[in-house]
Amino acid sequence: xxxxxxxxxxxxxxxxxxxxxxxxxxxxxxxxxxxxxxxxxxxxxxxxxxxxxxxxxxxxxxxxxxxxxxxxxxxxxxxxxxxxxxxxxxxxxxxxxxxxxxxxxxxxxxxxxxxxxxxxxxxxxxxxxxxxxxxxxxxxxxxxxxxxxxxxxxxxxxxxxxxxxxxxxxxxxxxxxxxxxxxxxxxxxxxxxxxxxxxxxxxxxxxxxxxxxxxxxxxxxxxxxxxxxxxxxxxxxxxxxxxxxxxxxxxxxxxxxxxxxxxxxxxxxxxxxxxxxxxxxxxxxxxxxxxxxxxxxxxxxxxxxxxxxxxxxxxxxxxxxxxxxxxxxxxxxxxxxxxxxxxxxxxxxxxxxxxxxxxxxxxxxxxxxxxxxxxxxxxxxxxxxxxxxxxxxxxxxxxxxxxxxxxxxxxxxxxxxxxxxxxxxxxxxxxxxxxxxxxxxxxxxxxxxxxxxxxxxxxxxxxxxxxxxxxxxxxxxxxxxxxxxxxxxxxxxxxx
Numbered sequence: 001x002x003x004x005x006x007x008x009x010x011x012x013x014x015x016x017x018x019x020x021x022x023x024x025x026x027x028x029x030x031x032x033x034x035x036x037x038x039x040x041x042x043x044x045x046x047x048x049x050x051x052x053x054x055x056x057x058x059x060x061x062x063x064x065x066x067x068x069x070x071x072x073x074x075x076x077x078x079x080x081x082x083x084x085x086x087x088x089x090x091x092x093x094x095x096x097x098x099x100x101x102x103x104x105x106x107x108x109x110x111x112x113x114x115x116x117x118x119x120x121x122x123x124x125x126x127x128x129x130x131x132x133x134x135x136x137x138x139x140x141x142x143x144x145x146x147x148x149x150x151x152x153x154x155x156x157x158x159x160x161x162x163x164x165x166x167x168x169x170x171x172x173x174x175x176x177x178x179x180x181x182x183x184x185x186x187x188x189x190x191x192x193x194x195x196x197x198x199x200x201x202x203x204x205x206x207x208x209x210x211x212x213x214x215x216x217x218x219x220x221x222x223x224x225x226x227x228x229x230x231x232x233x234x235x236x237x238x239x240x241x242x243x244x245x246x247x248x249x250x251x252x253x254x255x256x257x258x259x260x261x262x263x264x265x266x267x268x269x270x271x272x273x274x275x276x277x278x279x280x281x282x283x284x285x286x287x288x289x290x291x292x293x294x295x296x297x298x299x300x301x302x303x304x305x306x307x308x309x310x311x312x313x314x315x316x317x318x319x320x321x322x323x324x325x326x327x328x329x330x331x332x333x334x335x336x337x338x339x340x341x342x343x344x345x346x347x348x349x350x351x352x353x354x355x356x357x358x359x360x361x362x363x364x365x366x367x368x369x370x371x372x373x374x375x376x377x378x379x380x381x382x383x384x385x386x387x388x389x390x391x392x393x394x395x396x397x398x399x400x401x402x403x404x405x406x407x408x409x410x411x412x413x414x415x416x417x418x419x420x421x422x423x424x425x426x427x428x429x430x431x432x433x434x435x436x437x438x439x440x441x442x443x444x445x446x447x448x449x450x451x452x453x454x455x456x457x458x459x460x461x462x463x464x465x466x467x468x469x470x471x472x473x474x475x476x477x478x479x480x481x482x483x484x485x486x487x488x489x490x491x492x493x494x495x496x
Contacts, residue, residue: 016041020278036373038278042285057351060287064345067276068161069246071134073228074273075158076250077266078137083151084251090323091155094333096163096187098156098315102129103167105311106303114299120357123171124299127347127365128307130164132340133157134277139338139377144390149329153336158251162194162241163187164346172350172358194241195248201231202252209253209260220261221268224253257476263414280341284366287348293363300367307368308376312337328387335383339372410468413475417461421483428463429453432482437467437475 023037084091106125110116116124136157140150166187205227214220228250235245259265313334320330347365350358384390417423428439428451441464442449442457449455457463467475 016045016282017278020282036370038281039285039370042282043288043290044285045282046286046288046290057287057348060283060348061345061352063283064280064341064348067280068133068243068342068345069229069232070225070269070272070276071137072158072161072243072247073225073250074269075133075137075154076247077254077269079151079154079158079251079254081251081255083147084155087148087152087155090320090325091152091159093322094152094156094316094319095160096191098319099126099129099160099163099167100184101315101318102307102311105314106306109302109306110299114302116299117357119171119355120360123168123350124303124347124361124364126164126167126171127343127361128303128339128368130160130339130342130346131157131337132342133161134273135338135340135373135377136336139380140336143381143384145332145384146389146391149332149389153333157338158247159244161342162191162244165243165349166190166241168346168349172353172355190239190241191244192240193238194235194244197235197238197240198231198245198248199252201227201234201245202249205249205253206256206259210256210258212260217261217264221265224265225269225272228253258411258472277341280345284341284344284348288363288366292359293367296360296363297367299360300364300371303364304368304371308372328389331387332384332389335376336380338376339369343369410466411472413465413467413472415463415465415479417457417459417463419459421459423457423479423483424459426457426482427453428455428457432478433465434471434474434478436471437465439463439465
């Protein structure tokens with residue numbers, strides 16, 4: 001691209017983003033996943049643009065990995081460590097043992113019934129065994145299932161990218177062809193090292209951001225995302241799983257109660273995640289060649305039926321059996337293995353390596369993802385109701401936004417009073433604020449109101465509290481206790 005062409009590229013890119021963003025609302029009303037819109041835009045652009053602008057597989061893999069890092073970072077930042085801790089082991093088993101079981105069950109019929117080359121069948125099955133983080137985060141947070149079940153599926157989608165990318169890379173390159181028994185060992189070692197790197201970077205980022213005195217709020221989100229990308233780079237440099245490192249570091253960072261300017265960090269990450277998701281699907285649409293797809297329809301249909309009807313249910317049952325999960329929740333997990341851009345990215349790896357049969361792997365994966373995206377995601381709320389696992393909307397966690405006041409060695413806490421929060425109706429004078437913390441302002445709608453002991457909190461209010469460094473954590477703890485227990489929360493907290 002030359003400087004003279006930049007204007008045209010900017011015009012085209014902006015137009016695609018505007019169509020994608022505005023189209024999300026329309027697809028939502030029609031009950032069609034927005035991911036299909038993005039993919040359709042890519043396919044349309046691929047059909048009308050000159051051949052010399054079509055994306056090369058290697059470029060698609062690099063861009064895809066970068067987009068996946070941003071998507072995993074946002075998913076981790078919005079996952080509570082307290083919620084994730086009880087389901088770490090089930091999620092990890094689903095992401096490893098479940099992947100292996102799914103791979104074996106999908107690959108065998110392709111080899112025995114359709115006479116597909118074993119390497120091609122294994123790579124196709126491996127790509128399809130990965131659930132998609134973007135799809136899971138987007139769909140499950142709109143369904144009223146238990147926090148434990150939702151976090152399990154989100155954790156699986158955040159963790160299973162790591163073993164699958166190792167499997168696909170090793171099998172496609174043939175680097176361990178003489179010693180296939182080394183593959184699971186390589187996977188386990190890479191996951192362990194990636195997890196250690198993620199824990200280290202996560203806690204280092206928490207410590208650093210809480211002590212930085214940056215001159216602008218907008219620099220905090222940039223620093224947070226840069227540190228999470230650093231986790232990927234360090235893990236990759238250590239020949240381990242960068243995706244595992246990113247997700248673990250993001251969960252640890254996002255769970256920090258005193259994360260400075262949390263609202264700005266999460267908002268910035270959310271925007272980057274949407275941009276990555278849109279760009280990823282548009283790029284994959286450009287990479288696809290529609291005229292080549294019909295040749296892979298038979299393989300794709302067999303893989304879809306086996307994956308949905310056999311592989312996913314068996315892998316879920318085997319993975320969760322040791323943890324004694326209720327059979328209804330196991331049934332929902334069996335149906336909720338959502339696929340999206342991630343399997344297509346992994347299917348592009350053989351294309352980039354120039355492996356024989358790579359086109360079949362990519363085309364069949366694309367068809368399977370299209371089928372499942374069209375049928376599976378819209379059916380999930382219905383499946384949840386049929387299995388009777390829906391729950392009432394849970395009270396939202398108290399949102400506290402921390403802004404450091406370095407000169408005063410204090411922090412400004414922005415406390416959001418959500419509709420389910422039990423702070424509604426409480427008078428400011430009843431708040432158990434410790435000495436050194438003071439309620440200074442109330443933001444109600446577009447008005448800033450003075451605060452006194454007779455000020456009563458309403459839904460949608462934002463209470464501004466200034467707390468010195470020594471009592472900031474105590475202030476947050478007491479406010480969170482009050483948000484869960486109402487007026488008695490402060491009494492319970494102070495009395496133990």
